Amino acid sequence: MERQPRPGHRAVGHDGLRRKVVTMSHETPATDRPLTTALAEAAATAGHAPSVHNTQPWRWRVLPDALELRVVRDRQLAATDPEGRLSALSCGAALHHARVALAAEGWAFVVERLPDPGDAELLARVGDLKRVEADPDAMRLVQCMQVRHTDRRPVGDEPVPTAALGDIAAAVAAEGARLQVLNFDQVMELAAAASHAATVEAEDSGQREELDYWTSRAGTGTGLPPEVLPEQAQQTTVPGRDFGRPGTLPIGPGHDRAAAYGVLFGDEDEPDSWLRAGEALSAGWLTATRLGVSMVPLSGVVEVEGTRQTLRQVLAGLGYPYLVLRMGIADPAHAGPPHTPRLPTEQIVDTSAVRSPGDTIAG
Numbered sequence: 168m169e170r171q172p173r174p175g176h177r178a179v180g181h182d183g184l185r186r187k188v189v190t191m192s193h194e195t196p197a198t199d200r201p202l203t204t205a206l207a208e209a210a211a212t213a214g215h216a217p218s219v220h221n222t223q224p225w226r227w228r229v230l231p232d233a234l235e236l237r238v239v240r241d242r243q244l245a246a247t248d249p250e251g252r253l254s255a256l257s258c259g260a261a262l263h264h265a266r267v268a269l270a271a272e273g274w275a276f277v278v279e280r281l282p283d284p285g286d287a288e289l290l291a292r293v294g295d296l297k298r299v300e301a302d303p304d305a306m307r308l309v310q311c312m313q314v315r316h317t318d319r320r321p322v323g324d325e326p327v328p329t330a331a332l333g334d335i336a337a338a339v340a341a342e343g344a345r346l347q348v349l350n351f352d353q354v355m356e357l358a359a360a361a362s363h364a365a366t367v368e369a370e371d372s373g374q375r376e377e378l379d380y381w382t383s384r385a386g387t388g389t390g391l392p393p394e395v396l397p398e399q400a401q402q403t404t405v406p407g408r409d410f411g412r413p414g415t416l417p418i419g420p421g422h423d424r425a426a427a428y429g430v431l432f433g434d435e436d437e438p439d440s441w442l443r444a445g446e447a448l449s450a451g452w453l454t455a456t457r458l459g460v461s462m463v464p465l466s467g468v469v470e471v472e473g474t475r476q477t478l479r480q481v482l483a484g485l486g487y488p489y490l491v492l493r494m495g496i497a498d499p500a501h502a503g504p505p506h507t508p509r510l511p512t513e514q515i516v517d518t519s520a521v522r523s524p525g526d527t528i529a530g
């Protein structure tokens with residue numbers, strides 16, 4: 168059984184992440200690949216997923232016939248996210264990335280979410296894998312994973328086409344969550360709530376310390392480096408997160424007037440729905456990337472209990488808010504931020520159950 172990546176199948180990105188180059192998969196037909204290699208590679212590809220403060224709170228275990236996803240509590244934000252809502256959302260995004268990667272390689276499978284009531288850290292098991300035709304839409308989304316990133320600069324003056332917003336909302340809905348695009352009055356309410364949440368969080372020493380920790384992790388493969396954080400506060404209607412320190416990302420004079428704001432929400436406020444909302448976030452964000460729409464999650468307003476309730480009222484009781492999303496067309500004239508670094512694959516994918524002595528990690 169081949170468990171080593173073949174030469175040329177993976178390339179190293181400028182952020183050090185081993186990037187999967189789907190266009191090169193013609194070198195060897197996907198059908199020749201052993202299942203465990205496909206599982207390990209899907210888990211590695213899921214490392215591209217977005218996560219709150221780039222905590223990457225996930226760990227994958229490759230089994231002979233299944234892939235398990237666990238939340239890593241050590242990388243959960245104890246002060247900012249005590250209930251684990253944002254870490255579950257992040258893990259859900261990684262789960263969707265892995266699902267898409269498997270579909271792109273021609274695998275059908277069954278996902279069991281929270282399969283063991285006695286083991287809350289086991290978030291999902293992907294099993295019952297069968298060979299099918301490779302899915303070309305999934306292949307396109309795998310390419311989107313490699314370019315998707317969080318660009319915190321204010322967006323330009325070009326509005327997001329209504330059809331694109333509709334496609335993003337449809338991708339979210341296909342994963343069982345919903346996206347409500349806010350009208351002008353609702354954006355004003357959101358702006359007030361986001362500003363209040365920022366004040367509350369700035370006064371909380373635990374949250375300040377946590378932010379300080381995750382913005383000073385250079386060289387660890389986690390957290391937010393200065394290059395992705397704005398060099399100064401932005402003059403936007405809805406305030407972005409105050410990271411407590413200036414970065415080095417030039418932001419220009421933009422004001423975000425043409426940005427669209429949406430609330431990702433659903434019927435329940437439980438771990439299972441947070442996981443699914445994360446899958447929906449990934450689906451919506453990858454679709455946005457495919458359509459040239461920049462997306463930035465704003466979670467401060469859902470982190471503070473009071474403003475989360477305000478957001479619930481903004482939704483007129485339609486459901487429970489998980490995340491606010493800013494959508495816009497990024498300034499094409501200036502380069503955006505670089506990719507945020509990731510943990511080495513070895514730290515997020517455990518292949519020990521399928522490795523023979525002497526093998527190196529597959530993925």
Ligand SMILES: Cc1cc2nc3c(=O)[nH]c(=O)nc-3n(C[C@H](O)[C@H](O)[C@H](O)COP(=O)(O)O)c2cc1C
Pocket residue numbers: 215216217218219220221253254256257260315316317318319390391407408463464465466467490506507
């Ligand atoms: C659940 C969740 C919440 C997030 N909240 C914020 C936020 O409030 N502000 C922000 O600028 N980015 C936010 N992000 C974006 C992450 O910081 C980003 O995904 C991470 O740093 C990795 O960088 P990348 O998206 O460029 O790959 C959030 C992402 C997730 C998944």
